[in-house]
Amino acid sequence: MEKKFRSFEQSDPSYGFKNLRFVTIKSDNLHGRGDICLYIPDNCPSDAPVVILLHGVYGSAWSWALSSGVHEQVDQAISAGLIKPLILVMPSDGLWGDGSGYMKQKKQDFEQWIVEEVIEATRQIATEQVTEASKFFIAGLSMGGYGAIRLGARHPNLFTSFSGLSSITDISDFSLFVEESLSNYQMDTELSLIDTIVANRAGIPFFRFDCGRDDLLIEQNRKLHKQLLEANIAHVYQEYEGGHSWDYWKNNVMKTILFFNLRF
Template sequence: MTSGKSYFRTTETGEIPCEGGVLRMVTVKSPSLGGRGDLSLYIPRQANDRADVPVVILLHGVYGSHWAWALSGKAHTTLQSMIDSGSLPAMILAMPSDGLWGDGSGYAAHSGRDFEAWIAKEVPQAVSEVTGNSPHSPHFISGLSMGGFGALRIGAKYPERFRAFSGHSSITSTKDMPLFVEEPLDAFGPELHVVEQILENRERIGPFRFDCGTEDLLIEQNRRLARQLQAEGIDFSYQEFPGGHEWTYWEEHIAKSFEFFASVFS
């Protein structure tokens, strides 16, 4: 990118003041999406006038969009409360849409659009341009369900970008997508599996964790992933908690990701 010139052809922003910071809505013209891409940012007051703040990207699940983690999951209020209590350093939340393809894009490249590049490359660029934060600040990625799949796979694929990654109630393979979406499986391109991506980059990936509710429809997929990684000698953390595939679970346990990222950062 040329100095002083935006990577994106157009950028539109608007703000919603919050008690501890600001929610900033952003729409950019995304080359990877071939159209507009949306993201919500949460910038805590402790990040003001700083250019070295860690960035946490949160990926939503099927049916939702960039607003889901803030409005349904209260992720920004959880983050602000933890920052105010001293249990977290200041962090910026970036909550992008998945590209709004079908019921859910899977955060992969298919159908003539690169939903993976939107997340891995363009969202960090947009955060830097809109906030003035350094593009070289530490980046982390997490998500729920389809977003957990995206976070685990993209986090493992781009270790030079993401210092650590996390998933909640994660889809573990594109083969799980038909449990939620009406689009045919072959529309998502070649099958993608979290375990394969982790093993491919096993020598370079950062620390990672994932969790799942014991009443979740994806519990056996997550247990199988944990067994596969353990058999391969991969270092990771896996936890199970009471709960199902629902916002009450994710609202409570997103704090686990924040705490994990803070421990890696420190």
């Protein structure tokens, strides 16, 4: 395989834990280095599906694994025969400000970092497990939910499905979490999820999203659900107990994995 990245540092699997690997690559889109955490299960077959998990504001590549133990939950589900073996890919958002939004900005393209370089790095790391037949999925929480739904809708030929947990649904919601000016996020015209989804509805895959009933973003998620119904766009929306916290995300992330498993 042609080596795309000028520099590519990977942790030694013999020193890892719970089948986690850590990678740092030099990224053209970030104009610097980017971090990725991967979970590759034992005896993972070829053509394995890949689930990309995007973190929220303030976080990084370690957040999903070390704040929710999602890799352990997936490992247990695989061992129990509840889901097919899969690879988890948990990249950083590029570490801009409080959160990049996984969007193109003036000097860096955080969208292409995910849809181009993170996917290419995954193929380079898991050369035996990830093939042209492997399906890719994307999900995320809060800012990562915004990113996952937005990128999933914008790249339907790349992602088989997508899911958001406690998602930011409009660019204006970023002001609840970040101190940076919202003008940094306005390099694109599709800044609300409903606009992005409607603009790409012709090829959009079946998708889901959920939110906790005590979440500060619950009304925004209910509004998006209503807008999707009015636009006659097929989707699944669910609400559960909980707020905007890791307790909610670790307790509900497997619902996304099980939803994806039906499409592996």
